[in-house]
Amino acid sequence: MPMLCLDSRDPGFDSRLAALLAFETAQDPAVDQAVADICRDVAERGDAALVDYTNRFDRMNAASVDELFLDRGDLAAALDRLDPAVRGALETAAARVRRYHERQVQTSWHYEEEDGTLLGQQVTALDRVGIYVPGGKAAYPSSVLMNAIPARVAGVGEIVMVVPTPGGERNDLVLAAACIAGVDRVITAGGAQAVAALAYGTESIAQVDKITGPGNAWVAAAKRRVFGVVGIDMVAGPSEILVICDGDTDPDWIAMDLFSQAEHDEIAQAILLCPSAEFIGEVEKSIARLLPGMPRKAIIGASLANRGALIKVADLDEACRIANRVAPEHLELSVADPEAWLPKLRHAGAIFMGRFSSESLGDYCAGPNHVLPTSRTARFASPLGVYDFQKRSSLIRVSRDGARALGRVASLLAHGEGLTAHARSAELRLEE
Amino acid sequence: MPMLCLDSRDPGFDSRLAALLAFETAQDPAVDQAVADICRDVAERGDAALVDYTNRFDRMNAASVDELFLDRGDLAAALDRLDPAVRGALETAAARVRRYHERQVQTSWHYEEEDGTLLGQQVTALDRVGIYVPGGKAAYPSSVLMNAIPARVAGVGEIVMVVPTPGGERNDLVLAAACIAGVDRVITAGGAQAVAALAYGTESIAQVDKITGPGNAWVAAAKRRVFGVVGIDMVAGPSEILVICDGDTDPDWIAMDLFSQAEHDEIAQAILLCPSAEFIGEVEKSIARLLPGMPRKAIIGASLANRGALIKVADLDEACRIANRVAPEHLELSVADPEAWLPKLRHAGAIFMGRFSSESLGDYCAGPNHVLPTSRTARFASPLGVYDFQKRSSLIRVSRDGARALGRVASLLAHGEGLTAHARSAELRLEE
Numbered sequence: 001m002p003m004l005c006l007d008s009r010d011p012g013f014d015s016r017l018a019a020l021l022a023f024e025t026a027q028d029p030a031v032d033q034a035v036a037d038i039c040r041d042v043a044e045r046g047d048a049a050l051v052d053y054t055n056r057f058d059r060m061n062a063a064s065v066d067e068l069f070l071d072r073g074d075l076a077a078a079l080d081r082l083d084p085a086v087r088g089a090l091e092t093a094a095a096r097v098r099r100y101h102e103r104q105v106q107t108s109w110h111y112e113e114e115d116g117t118l119l120g121q122q123v124t125a126l127d128r129v130g131i132y133v134p135g136g137k138a139a140y141p142s143s144v145l146m147n148a149i150p151a152r153v154a155g156v157g158e159i160v161m162v163v164p165t166p167g168g169e170r171n172d173l174v175l176a177a178a179c180i181a182g183v184d185r186v187i188t189a190g191g192a193q194a195v196a197a198l199a200y201g202t203e204s205i206a207q208v209d210k211i212t213g214p215g216n217a218w219v220a221a222a223k224r225r226v227f228g229v230v231g232i233d234m235v236a237g238p239s240e241i242l243v244i245c246d247g248d249t250d251p252d253w254i255a256m257d258l259f260s261q262a263e264h265d266e267i268a269q270a271i272l273l274c275p276s277a278e279f280i281g282e283v284e285k286s287i288a289r290l291l292p293g294m295p296r297k298a299i300i301g302a303s304l305a306n307r308g309a310l311i312k313v314a315d316l317d318e319a320c321r322i323a324n325r326v327a328p329e330h331l332e333l334s335v336a337d338p339e340a341w342l343p344k345l346r347h348a349g350a351i352f353m354g355r356f357s358s359e360s361l362g363d364y365c366a367g368p369n370h371v372l373p374t375s376r377t378a379r380f381a382s383p384l385g386v387y388d389f390q391k392r393s394s395l396i397r398v399s400r401d402g403a404r405a406l407g408r409v410a411s412l413l414a415h416g417e418g419l420t421a422h423a424r425s426a427e428l429r430l431e432e
Numbered sequence: 433m434p435m436l437c438l439d440s441r442d443p444g445f446d447s448r449l450a451a452l453l454a455f456e457t458a459q460d461p462a463v464d465q466a467v468a469d470i471c472r473d474v475a476e477r478g479d480a481a482l483v484d485y486t487n488r489f490d491r492m493n494a495a496s497v498d499e500l501f502l503d504r505g506d507l508a509a510a511l512d513r514l515d516p517a518v519r520g521a522l523e524t525a526a527a528r529v530r531r532y533h534e535r536q537v538q539t540s541w542h543y544e545e546e547d548g549t550l551l552g553q554q555v556t557a558l559d560r561v562g563i564y565v566p567g568g569k570a571a572y573p574s575s576v577l578m579n580a581i582p583a584r585v586a587g588v589g590e591i592v593m594v595v596p597t598p599g600g601e602r603n604d605l606v607l608a609a610a611c612i613a614g615v616d617r618v619i620t621a622g623g624a625q626a627v628a629a630l631a632y633g634t635e636s637i638a639q640v641d642k643i644t645g646p647g648n649a650w651v652a653a654a655k656r657r658v659f660g661v662v663g664i665d666m667v668a669g670p671s672e673i674l675v676i677c678d679g680d681t682d683p684d685w686i687a688m689d690l691f692s693q694a695e696h697d698e699i700a701q702a703i704l705l706c707p708s709a710e711f712i713g714e715v716e717k718s719i720a721r722l723l724p725g726m727p728r729k730a731i732i733g734a735s736l737a738n739r740g741a742l743i744k745v746a747d748l749d750e751a752c753r754i755a756n757r758v759a760p761e762h763l764e765l766s767v768a769d770p771e772a773w774l775p776k777l778r779h780a781g782a783i784f785m786g787r788f789s790s791e792s793l794g795d796y797c798a799g800p801n802h803v804l805p806t807s808r809t810a811r812f813a814s815p816l817g818v819y820d821f822q823k824r825s826s827l828i829r830v831s832r833d834g835a836r837a838l839g840r841v842a843s844l845l846a847h848g849e850g851l852t853a854h855a856r857s858a859e860l861r862l863e864e
Binding site for chain 1: 518521777784785791793798800805817823834844845850
């Protein structure tokens with residue numbers, strides 16, 4: 001498997017790197033149009049439309065929407081059916097994720113000024129949240145935990161999960177994870193029709209305030225479309241890992257870490273930055289030796305060939321600069337003293353520090369969220385968190401004296417902007 | 433001016449209220465297409481395209497992009513030209529806005545577990561932010577303060593402001609506000625072309641990480657289009673105020689507060705909720721008496737007739753329930769004991785507590801931001817704040833012992849999801 005090797009001293013390195021990172025998230029107009037039609041139909045016909053599309057796309061035979069609902073009892077039954085070891089692993093992961101996210105809770109605050117004016121911020125949880133979980137083969141119970149637990153920790157009133165069950169096949173792992181994470185209700189529907197039902201509400205499904213969770217192109221297009229009616233999380237691009245290594249980690253570990261990202265998708269991206277050409281050669285050998293033993297070797301090989309790179313850098317300082325330019329979803333700092341380099345890293349979804357911190361530990365159970373900004377959006381975006389399920393209202397209580405002092409300022413500025421009613425509204429309180 | 437009067441006991445009140453709140457933010461396909469073309473052109477031709485569109489749409493004659501740049505010296509000169517009283521008002525407002533927003537700064541945190549594993553969150557500011565400011569008549573210096581100050585407080589490295597100057601006419605108030613707020617550089621360009629230049633970067637304009645600020649339909653369409661390449665703030669709908677009054681405030685004050693929202697726009701929304709039919713009658717009389725004296729009486733009248741309402745409620749409890757359903761941008765709690773009702777209010781952009789807290793004070797100088805969620809998005813969204821200019825990276829440093837404990841859990845779950853490389857990556861650290 002030939003993998004792109006670059007040296008930061010190469011002429012044209014900057015544009016090679018730019019080409020490597022380029023990723024066009026073109027939206028398919030045909031999908032967009034079909035999704036628009038489905039959304040409109042669900043908004044108009046409600047339950048009946050949801051049942052129709054679900055029967056058609058997921059080969060179901062539901063006579064009414066009630067047959068698509070699962071309650072906490074159904075989820076508990078799925079949990080009881082699990083292998084005890086797997087159940088234990090899920091519960092351990094959930095407990096760690098919960099503990100980490102509890103640190104993210106934001107609280108209300110206010111302060112009073114000398115004249116009695118009070119200013120502050122009231123933090124409240126969202127009332128109702130929808131979580132999209134893909135069905136079929138790519139069924140990820142870990143995603144259920146990562147979306148539902150922050151919502152529950154935030155204090156969201158009701159969590160509704162939608163998950164398609166093509167041909168009626170339910171995934172016990174996913175339902176068990178929903179049980180552990182505290183999901184209130186599951187609707188066995190997916191696609192744009194499930195997103196629309198959550199966003200607009202139907203006769204038997206209450207409108208939610210936000211929809212999070214991954215999905216295919218149809219789900220992504222539907223989320224973009226309903227954005228504004230409800231909140232959405234990011235529309236995720238392909239997964240990415242960037243490893244900075246000083247050359248002293250076991251090259252097999254580095255190879256496997258690159259694989260663990262590459263196995264997601266043929267357009268996933270795995271990049272190594274290292275100052276040692278010799279070590280890069282070792283990693284190449286590990287890749288060649290380990291790849292044939294991987295069940296998903298075709299996907300891994302394609303991903304590494306399409307979008308992977310091994311990059312020789314001058315030193316770790318330069319590696320940090322390049323990492324900031326890449327702004328990767330996952331960044332492994334596989335070096336002797338990761339703390340020393342941390343202050344130089346500005347843009348990454350999650351930073352895995354030290355040789356033992358493989359990205360896969362973070363995906364499942366370290367505690368932080370595995371829903372992370374991709375495609376350089378870590379320049380401005382954050383991991384999914386409790387803060388995504390809370391919102392703020394400004395608090396302003398102006399005292400009689402405060403209204404006098406502030407009223408003069410507001411009046412001047414409002415007149416400057418030609419907004420006389422604004423000015424008069426402030427002036428009326430001045431005259432009191 | 434006939435204004436809609438409702439009573440919450442009316443049969444059909446719920447659907448009347450729903451109709452009142454309904455607001456279709458239809459996107460114009462023709463604008464979308466034109467904006468797509470402009471964005472692509474600016475992405476490809478850079479400075480030259482920006483100059484072309486600016487000359488064409490803003491009746492300018494710039495020979496090169498350099499003629500569109502203003503630096504701190506130009507901004508300082510605009511500030512020096514201001515009337516001292518207005519300058520003082522701007523500086524007072526800026527200082528208050530800065531002081532409030534300093535409370536919003538988020539800081540990094542981490543904790544260590546018993547086995548030496550460290551988990552945390554590193555908070556960093558965005559590197560570079562673009563602020564869009566409308567030009568021409570609707571030039572709002574207060575918007576410059578409200579967008580730029582939170583970015584500066586967050587620690588953003590560079591703030592670039594774009595503002596169209598149709599026919600070359602510059603607005604000293606806007607430039608002076610930019611000076612006070614700490615804007616680094618101004619580009620006298622607007623429309624989709626300015627948004628695209630910031631989002632993609634050109635030869636002489638560095639790509640930004642996020643674009644905030646209000647604009648017309650073209651600007652909104654361009655922001656939607658570049659979302660993902662850069663972050664954006666919300667795409668704002670028409671402005672809204674909802675007043676809850678116990679009937680003991682001067683009815684002229686309430687009328688003027690409703691006007692101050694209505695004067696923004698013919699589709700702005702002003703609603704009063706009050707348990708006293710008599711007081712509602714008083715407010716109607718105030719409206720009739722005060723409206724003819726308002727310079728923007730045509731806009732105010734149209735807005736109140738189109739989308740305004742005076743609603744008689746059973747009591748203040750019901751008023752709070754209705755307010756939560758409306759989830760207004762601005763909520764005035766014009767009652768004797770506003771603190772008592774605050775816990776019942778869940779969804780609002782800003783809550784103005786007590787009779788002296790007119791919304792206009794918050795628009796200019798109370799301290800909190802005036803960029804607020806509209807069109808019921810306060811159900812899930814927050815005021816613009818320092819947090820919009822900071823982002824988080826998860827920190828994960830797993831110890832040798834931690835890798836053993838977590839590796840077993842991750843391995844089990846990864847195998848459950850069919851992701852063997854994830855499992856192997858964790859298992860390699862187990863064997864150590």
